[in-house]
Amino acid sequence: METSQEKDMEKETTVSYDAYFEKIQSRKKLPVSLQETLTAAFARIPVSSFPQVPGGKGVIEISAETSISDAVKVLSECNILSAPVTDPDKADSSDWKDRYLGIIDYSAIILWVLEGAELAAVALSASSATAAGVGAGAMGALGAVALGTTGPVAVAGLAAAAVGAAVAGGVAVDKGMGKDAPTAASELGDDFYKVILQEEPFKSTKVREIIESFRSTPFLPVSTESNMLMVLLLLSKYRMRNVPVIEPGNAFMKNFITQSAVVRGLEGCRGRDWFDAIASHPITDLGLPFMSHDQVVSIDSNELILEAFKRMKDNQIGGLPVVEGQRKKIVGNLSIRDIRYLLLKPDLFSNFRHLTVNDFMKTVASMVQEVGKVMPAITCKTNSTLGDIIYSLASKAVHRIYVVSEEEEVVIGVITLRDVISCFIYEPPNYFDDYLGCSAKELLKR
Structure with a gap:
């Protein structure tokens, strides 16, 4: 039996799903007809047509x-x-x-x-x-x-x-x-x-x-x-x-x-009319970034690495910008994926209680030789296009891009894979109920 606390948490989650998507739809400066046509098109694409996981394994x-x-x-x-x-x-x-x-x-x-x-x-x-x-x-x-x-x-x-x-x-x-x-x-x-x-x-x-x-x-x-519309809604609105x-x-x-695979797929559609009609818009036309500067969760380079990963856990996010100074200028990016270096390197783990974010990043950078394994923060400006964002996310294999101010490289917002996917679709009324006989919220409780 569900407790009152569990019911409250479920209600809060449901509200956050709806609030997030309502914000997106209200801020898009795109023709409604284009959004309806594209949403209907995704609803006709079978999941079986999506490329298999790479590597052949x-x-x-x-x-x-x-x-x-x-x-x-x-x-x-x-x-x-x-x-x-x-x-x-x-x-x-x-x-x-x-x-x-x-x-x-x-x-x-x-x-x-x-x-x-x-x-x-x-x-x-x-x-x-x-x-x-x-x-x-x-x-x-x-x-x-x-x-x-x-x-x-x-x-x-x-x-x-x-x-x-x-x-x-x-x-x-x-x-x-x-x-x-x-x-x-x-x-x-x-x-x-x-x-x-x-x-x-x-x-x-x-x-x-x-x-x-x-x-x-x-x-x-x-x-x-x-169909792919269901998948895109689960990956965007419903945060899977x-x-x-x-x-x-x-x-x-x-x-x-995965969210990454979908964004790579979108990048592969560059040059097609429907993609270019959306991707050519500056991010501000799509209401991006949806996360404002006061909602950005960051970590100072002098703070402990333990606190950084705790902050990701508490906020249910996969990464955060590393900042320095009174103006909080961005100097790097820390991802949950980077935690593998703590777990696989005894010399790092043995000192994890005293290890700062800055020392952790320096140590990891010196250990890793493969190109692309350890990446600096990827940033953009408010005049960037959605196509620019998709290209950076896909080509650099990152999960988020930080929107920075024109002069001081101060983070004023974050654009995630989830946000990009959300720009291409909306949820028709009662969509999951009509298609599956149950709501998305019921599915996510399973």
Whole structure:
């Protein structure tokens, strides 16, 4: 049964969906006839016609029995932010609801890892007697540190197990180490990293164990027989980052349509009349940026990297601009994808409690040689066209562009993949009800 708090959260989310799309429609300076024609055209395009995931390997899936550390490696090596999770016990099921448990992504993993890290540090900084009885005290301490309060009961179990792992691995509980989590974490150094990802129980903790508690997006497949308007609405108005595609009568995933893939597809339509009729407009004609300067969530380069990722989690965003000085001039961009360097590099992780955003970016830039892996902030001006924005998003493989002032490079807005997709469509009245027999809100609750 839903609690009153859950109902309030659901109502708030629904209002935010509607408010976002109403703002877009009210600010577009496009002929209504063009928008209606284009929306109707997308409604006639079958999902099956959308290009398959690149690379020729099909959809990358992760078994629920995969360890967290191996899941990080899979996401990093494939250069993807998320992947569907399969239940090996239901591999032969013809129902996708049984075969797939959801989607695992970096935001879920980093939240789990950092919460476990903080709890382990709290426990290890206490006396041996206190450490042996980790529970409510550790949870209380966690609420006081940068990550904020958490809900999943499983975290308490992880904390107790982390203490056992640390002691078994020879990491002594030193009463003189200091009585706070930051001190403990910094003193543990590389051994602390080993406790989190290389020793038990973290090495053997499975994706299955965190996917429900740390889910950041619903798992909502569409059929290959569905149309692209449904997909575009889910990716834009309803804020899904990816839409799985399943063939009717077959539980196996056929495709995985992301916001990035759609924007790349739009870029491929350059030169066609319908695309150019919209893309040639300056972004102000489309009401962009929808997010105003006072809504932009940023991080100062001197703040801690832990705070940056916490801020992304709290605001449910995938990245934020790095700023400096009193005028908050933009000097870089931090993405949730960059968290992989914290998880894969012990020398970074061992000092994560004291690592600043600036030092983190410098270290990562010096480590990475591949072109395009670490990108500076991509910016535009208010006189840029929508076509300029789409080209930059597609060619540079980024998820957001920061709109800056003409002279001082101060961020005055953000344009996301979601925003760009929203410019090309609107939602016909009762669309999901008429097409599927249920509303989009009911779908997202599944």
